[in-house]
Amino acid sequence: DTAVSQTPKYLVTQMGNDKSIKCEQNLGHDTMYWYKQDSKKFLKIMFSYNNKELIINETVPNRFSPKSPDKAHLNLHINSLELGDSAVYFCASRLDRGIVGPYTFGSGTRLTVV
Amino acid sequence: AQKITQTQPGMFVQEKEAVTLDCTYDTSDPSYGLFWYKQPSSGEMIFLIYQGSYDQQNATEGRYSLNFQKARKSANLVISASQLGDSAMYFCAMNPSRRDQFYFGTGTSLTVIP
Numbered sequence: 001d002t003a004v005s006q007t008p009k010y011l012v013t014q015m016g017n018d019k020s021i022k023c024e025q026n027l028g029h030d031t032m033y034w035y036k037q038d039s040k041k042f043l044k045i046m047f048s049y050n051n052k053e054l055i056i057n058e059t060v061p062n063r064f065s066p067k068s069p070d071k072a073h074l075n076l077h078i079n080s081l082e083l084g085d086s087a088v089y090f091c092a093s094r095l096d097r098g099i100v101g102p103y104t105f106g107s108g109t110r111l112t113v114v
Numbered sequence: 115a116q117k118i119t120q121t122q123p124g125m126f127v128q129e130k131e132a133v134t135l136d137c138t139y140d141t142s143d144p145s146y147g148l149f150w151y152k153q154p155s156s157g158e159m160i161f162l163i164y165q166g167s168y169d170q171q172n173a174t175e176g177r178y179s180l181n182f183q184k185a186r187k188s189a190n191l192v193i194s195a196s197q198l199g200d201s202a203m204y205f206c207a208m209n210p211s212r213r214d215q216f217y218f219g220t221g222t223s224l225t226v227i228p
Contacts, residue, residue: 031214033215035216040220041153041203041220041221042218042220042221043205043207043216043218044218045215045216048214048215050214055214056213056214056215088157090159092159102149102161102164103149103159103161103216104161105151105158105159105161107157107158108157108158108159110157
């Protein structure tokens with residue numbers, strides 16, 4: 001059973017389109033995250049949610065909107081896609097917000113905007 | 115400010131030899147967690163090892179050990195008896211206690227030579 005599953009794995013779309021990436025975890029974790037990995041492999045946080053509540057919202061364009069219908073799901077919707085949005089997007093989850101637990105990552109979604 | 119530095123963009127090691135991947139960090143938080151992740155060419159992020167800032171002993175997980183030197187603010191990963199499957203990107207990450215997010219280094223690309 002996949003612990004943190006993201007769909008789709010690959011997403012190729014044109015500039016200006018709107019797209020969504022779905023994430024689900026079956027680990028019973030309370031906290032979920034979205035991270036962006038750029039072309040230089042650098043990982044940076046975008047959002048974090050704890051029990052459906054937004055905790056962290058980094059300096060991300062408001063074209064990016066996370067949605068957490070329940071604590072097992074955290075989806076990412078992106079409006080008006082731009083070339084610079086091309087990256088790998090990782091969903092992750094964690095049991096709690098302490099410093100002890102590692103993240104469990106999804107397998108990533110490679111977004112290519114053309 | 116929180117910062118993670120990995121100064122080795124690329125490393126080579128002979129199969130069956132040990133290798134050390136360097137990581138230094140900077141934080142003003144009194145407590146924090148340090149993590150290492152492996153990212154193979156397939157793209158997923160695999161958790162390897164964790165060290166808490168108050169842990170007295172260095173963490174070990176199988177062939178992985180973390181050489182934690184708190185005064186120097188370093189958390190180097192040691193991989194013993196390297197295997198071909200160890201070829202991957204390795205990321206060091208820190209989670210300060212006051213903020214629920216990971217700060218990642220820029221990664222080290224490890225190549226194991228047969």
